[in-house]
Amino acid sequence: MNKIFILWLRQVIRYLRSRPRIIGSLGQPLLFLVALGFGFGPVFAKAGQGNYLEFLAPGVVGMGIIFTSIFSGIEVIWDRQFGFLKETLVAPVSRLRIMVGRTLGGATVATLQGVLVLALTFLIGFRPANAWLILPAILVMGLVALLFTSLGTAIASMLDDMQGFQLIMNFLVMPLFFLSGALFPLDHLPTAIRVATVIDPLTYGIDAMRHLLIGASHYALSLDLLVLSAFTAVFVALGAWLFSRIQV
């Protein structure tokens, strides 16, 4: 338990020490909130869909989480490049515990980032429907963070260096975000986009957050949680397996 804790602590300490990274990663959500939230607001209202900022806020929180958590998972490559990974791999600790400690640390960091983005939405003028449901919404954030940190770890375990990073950003993280329903409602979509949103796990994370924060969602909360849990279980198992196969 101590060993998992110290691996977790390391990730959290590194995050808290990197102020520029924290502030830097708030820039993008802020831009989305301001430019899209206020820019598309009138069109959205005219289409009879209500307040766009309110609709967008949980989506942007989801964005903050997916970017930070995949990045945290990918940090395995950094540690490999800078040698620190070897230090953990020769320690008398099973690979599974190393993976679990790191992943929990990364997920914690991503959840903190999600909470910061949520606070940012409050500054912009977003108000949740029921303040009591912020806490369960943070739990959902934690689940989404765990899901994508495991995915990041799984991918990083297969890569030797940072060469593939751009590929992952443009062909995985961006599509996962843009096709998740973070920016647009899920009704009346063309079939291809609809299929993409259905298989995108982030869709269910953002839908669950919408349910809790604005009281409106596309799917039932129970379905969202079920799908999220299933994806998380699969990615944690996959990440653990791929991580256990790393040779340096």
Place this chain on the structure above:
Amino acid sequence: MPEPIIHVDRLTKKFKNFMAVDHISFDVPAGQIFAFLGPNGAGKSTTIKMITTLLHPSSGTIRLNGVDPVKDPKDARRSFGIVFQDPSLDDELTAWENLEFHGVLYGVPKELRRTRIGEMLAFVELSDRRDDLVKTFSGGMKRRLEIARGLLHHPKVLFLDEPTLGLDPQTRNHMWSYLHELNRKEGITVFFSTHYMEEAERNAQRIAVIDHGKIVTSGTSDDLKAQTHTATLEDAFLALTGTTIRDEAGSAADRMRQRHRAWGHR
């Protein structure tokens, strides 16, 4: 004769079409300083990685402190400390945090851990820098901190893979004085790889010469010289391998360059 602390028998590692380590066998007696001498690309790091559970051998057997690192990696890992060829510290953590992280991972109980961290920092003369981030350290300081870390859990064997690569001569001597003191005081076995002839000759009780994945010979520096009827280890190495020690891996380009140097401009 007591059982050797490291026993390697016909150890082999094959990468696709390349034999990195080719059926090597050797023993390291407990409490000795043992040098693994050979040019870059000879198979030194690969061998160390196999003994230290980072790579699976293609064939052959290893015993480390009575344990098979392939079958029982967790037990094997408790018995050694390692300083890798490249730095492996977390730059964003302080010296103390790096040691604390290591101590917890190795299951050193809290009180013992705190005392030992203090001792080790004092031993490598970094006590006054304990709360500084490692990214502010020089190369020599980082190496010293890595030695302190490798010793934290009272290992039986300390592996050092090219420990003085990239260090200036002064830091190098300094580092070796720590290692000798340690070997004397705690009876720790030191296994190091190097491609510096004088480093092996000056510091090791026994030397194994490795080239192209094979152990050419092993023994004391004097044994090696007597075997080859040469006066210096440099000449002995030349007699044994047919080449002077190369600084770079023997790539095709290097061989061309060597031939060019040997035959001059014609």
